[in-house]
Amino acid sequence: MDRVRDPRPQLESLIPYSAKDVRADVVLASNEHPANLPSEIVDWLATRLDRFAFNRYPAPLADDLRALIAEANGLEPGNVLVGNGGDEIIFDLMLAWGGPGRRILDMPPTFAMYAIDAQATETEVVCIPRLPDFSVDADKVVERVAEGDIDMVIVANPNNPTGNLVPETFLIDLLNATDALVLVDEAYFEFSRHTMRPHMERHPNLAILRTFSKAFSLAGLRVGYLLGHEDVVRELTKVRQPYSVNAFSQWVAGKVFRERVVFQQAIRDLMRTRDTVIHNLSEMDGVEVFPSEANFVMFRVEHAPALWRDLLHNHSVLIRDFSRTPGLADCLRVTIGSEDDIQRFLDAVRDVLAARRASQFMTNGAVSRTAEGEEVAY
Numbered sequence: 001m002d003r004v005r006d007p008r009p010q011l012e013s014l015i016p017y018s019a020k021d022v023r024a025d026v027v028l029a030s031n032e033h034p035a036n037l038p039s040e041i042v043d044w045l046a047t048r049l050d051r052f053a054f055n056r057y058p059a060p061l062a063d064d065l066r067a068l069i070a071e072a073n074g075l076e077p078g079n080v081l082v083g084n085g086g087d088e089i090i091f092d093l094m095l096a097w098g099g100p101g102r103r104i105l106d107m108p109p110t111f112a113m114y115a116i117d118a119q120a121t122e123t124e125v126v127c128i129p130r131l132p133d134f135s136v137d138a139d140k141v142v143e144r145v146a147e148g149d150i151d152m153v154i155v156a157n158p159n160n161p162t163g164n165l166v167p168e169t170f171l172i173d174l175l176n177a178t179d180a181l182v183l184v185d186e187a188y189f190e191f192s193r194h195t196m197r198p199h200m201e202r203h204p205n206l207a208i209l210r211t212f213s214k215a216f217s218l219a220g221l222r223v224g225y226l227l228g229h230e231d232v233v234r235e236l237t238k239v240r241q242p243y244s245v246n247a248f249s250q251w252v253a254g255k256v257f258r259e260r261v262v263f264q265q266a267i268r269d270l271m272r273t274r275d276t277v278i279h280n281l282s283e284m285d286g287v288e289v290f291p292s293e294a295n296f297v298m299f300r301v302e303h304a305p306a307l308w309r310d311l312l313h314n315h316s317v318l319i320r321d322f323s324r325t326p327g328l329a330d331c332l333r334v335t336i337g338s339e340d341d342i343q344r345f346l347d348a349v350r351d352v353l354a355a356r357r358a359s360q361f362m363t364n365g366a367v368s369r370t371a372e373g374e375e376v377a378y
């Protein structure tokens, strides 16, 4: 045969999640930690590497790691599911609670993978968009779930890419209004310090998602975890890939989790840098900055795609362009990086905006002079 049969028609309108293939000196685009693992941890791993069993399959449910996570959260290992990044767990949830004939409730603009995974699994998505200030439309959401036909609700808290938290009272109202599985995605928990963990005992339909990718410098090893009722975890084990979290990632994540206090200072430093970013951007003419409880900041600026391009091509600074996302016209998101990288980002934005003002001034000048009959073109 000289051709391949088409895949499921549902894939036709799906756009792959944008792979990170753009190179830049300063990368502030994926909410990663700016620093690699602390050297003490790398040294500890290095001295034991020759005894690491690369030849053996990993523990299917990452038992050592899930026991550590469970203990730290006052739970049993059966309440924890470790995944190949939070992304895999979101997909597993969609396989188990979504699927053909099933419905999830999404509150865009939010993390794009919820809708992408829903489409891939033929899960219907009921959208209740956020309000212009990016708060959730709480009454509408609670009313809609009370109709009883929603199977899963996902709330990113803080939300990515807008950076804001929802009120805890909203989440409690939501949990009281429905038996749908409510996933509170706390991927940025270590920065926001807000968690729904205390509500798990009262609400078996509450599940919490966390990740090692942000505060713990492990985005490259792909480790995330879910906290939930043991029945929820058991259902997810029916659809997950048995060896999805590789043995090396389990081992490193275990060490990182045991040493997690070591990461606290860097988290505090990142939060201080975030406040500097918010302050500096808000002082720039024509820039609207949104508050953030996470390790990134979203801002709105006229001709955002042009600014994004200028930052990349003229300053080698890569941030994320959300300007084509519904509800996020002219919005860009910058990840909080090292102080040096953030300084380069802020200088570059100032530079581009100043050049823009200068060229507008020249253009306006040209217009008036042209009106006077001079042949000046800009």
Ligand code: PMP
Pocket (backbone or CB within 6 Å): 030, 031, 084, 085, 086, 087, 088, 111, 156, 159, 160, 185, 187, 210, 211, 212, 213, 219, 222, 223, 224
């Ligand atoms: N949830 C949210 C809200 C995120 O922003 C991300 C990462 N961008 C994830 C989940 C997934 O993170 P990971 O797969 O790296 O654990």
